[in-house]
Each structure stands twice: as C-alpha cells, then as structure tokens.
Amino acid sequence: xxxxxHVYFLFEHDPxxxxxxxxxxxxxxxxxxxxxxxxxxxxxxxxxPPYQRHGHGAGMLEAIYDHCRNRGDQVVEISVEDPNDxxxxxxxxxxMKHFMNFIQSTxxxxxxxxxxxxxxxQWSHEFWNKVRFALKISRDQIRRCYEVYNMYVAQSLNQNTxxxxxxMKASRLDxxxxxxxxxxxGKVIEDTTERKLKLQQVYTALEESYMNFLKVF
Numbered sequence: 001x002x003x004x005x006h007v008y009f010l011f012e013h014d015p016x017x018x019x020x021x022x023x024x025x026x027x028x029x030x031x032x033x034x035x036x037x038x039x040x041x042x043x044x045x046x047x048x049p050p051y052q053r054h055g056h057g058a059g060m061l062e063a064i065y066d067h068c069r070n071r072g073d074q075v076v077e078i079s080v081e082d083p084n085d086x087x088x089x090x091x092x093x094x095x096m097k098h099f100m101n102f103i104q105s106t107x108x109x110x111x112x113x114x115x116x117x118x119x120x121x122q123w124s125h126e127f128w129n130k131v132r133f134a135l136k137i138s139r140d141q142i143r144r145c146y147e148v149y150n151m152y153v154a155q156s157l158n159q160n161t162x163x164x165x166x167x168m169k170a171s172r173l174d175x176x177x178x179x180x181x182x183x184x185x186g187k188v189i190e191d192t193t194e195r196k197l198k199l200q201q202v203y204t205a206l207e208e209s210y211m212n213f214l215k216v217f
Contacts, residue, residue: 005029022048023051099142
C-alpha cells in the first residue's frame with residue numbers, strides 16, 4: 001500500500017449490540033512541503049445513501065480539519081481535489097464559519113468585540129500566511145472566503161448610504177483585479193471593449209454565487 005494515502009472512516013455505534021456500521025469514508029493524499037512538512041489533499045468523500053443529508057459529510061470534514069490543526073505547523077494546508085458543486089458548498093460553509101471566527105477573534109478585529117462594526121479586509125501576503133497557518137486551508141479558498149467576507153461586510157451596511165456604495169465598490173474592484181490578473185486578460189483579449197465585457201461577465205457570475213451563498217450562510 002502507498003503510505004501517502006490515508007483513509008478516514010466514520011462509523012455508527014449501536015450501544016445495545018456493540019456493533020459498528022460504516023457510515024462513510026474520506027481518502028486523503030499527503031504531499032511533501034518544504035522543509036519537513038505536509039500538504040494534504042482530500043480526494044474522495046463518500047457517505048452511504050442511508051446516512052446522507054444528516055450532516056455526516058460536514059462532521060467528517062470538520063474532524064479532518066481538527067486532526068490536522070492539532071498537528072500544528074507540521075501540516076501546511078488542506079485542499080480538495082476537483083470538488084463537485086455540492087461538496088464545494090459544504091466546504092465553503094465550514095471554511096467561512098472558521099474564517100469569520102478567526103477574523104473576529106484576532107488582531108484583525110482590534111476591539112475584540114463581537115458587536116463592534118465590521119471592517120473590510122485588505123489582502124496581503126502576511127494576511128494569507130496568518131490565515132493559512134491558523135485554518136490550514138488553501139490560498140484559493142482563503143481568497144474566496146476573503147472576498148465573501150468583504151461582500152458580507154458591505155451587505156451589512158444600510159444600502160441607502162454612501163458607506164454601502166463605497167464598500168461595494170471596493171469589493172468589486174478588488175475582485176475584478178484578481179480576475180484580470182488570473183486570466184491575464186490584458187494579453188488574452190486585445191480589444192479593450194471585449195476585454196471589459198469578459199471581465200464583467202466573470203465578475204457578475206462570481207458576485208451572484210457569493211450573494212447566493214450569503215443568503216444561506
């Protein structure tokens with residue numbers, strides 16, 4: 001067997017008979033991270049049909065996160081291999097919950113007061129490193145949580161105020177800069193009008209997905 005593959009099993013225990021029934025499992029592959037650390041990638045998550053839609057997938061993912069975070073800096077990050085839409089939604093919900101708790105309980109919230117006004121975050125290498133060290137999630141997922149959080153802050157404001165307009169504009173421009181750089185639109189699309197249209201299309205789809213997530217978060 002390949003020692004880089006780890007399998008996590010979830011069982012249901014019957015206290016009367018003492019028997020354990022398998023509920024599901026998760027496979028995780030371990031990659032090397034310099035100098036003597038590890039990066040984990042969740043490859044498969046499977047919950048048997050009779051046990052689906054009872055929160056077991058979320059519980060298993062939380063258990064893997066807890067196990068890795070308890071190992072300190074030995075684990076650099078946990079990523080997911082090609083998640084489907086359902087699992088990505090589950091992952092977003094869990095990661096966003098931990099992300100918001102982290103933001104509200106650290107130096108990013110100077111007052112350490114849950115009732116204090118929320119402020120939009122600024123992306124930086126230092127910020128990414130601090131979140132990754134604490135939560136063990138990948139850079140892309142941290143960026144996703146960061147963008148959703150800033151939109152959440154904007155949406156918490158009175159929509160008839162200048163503050164709301166400024167917050168939404170800051171969030172929109174921040175996301176568009178990332179999209180522009182990732183797709184390298186300046187080189188891929190030479191026509192300025194076409195480039196702006198493509199940028200707006202990608203942004204609109206992303207904004208819609210973020211807003212839909214916030215409705216159920």
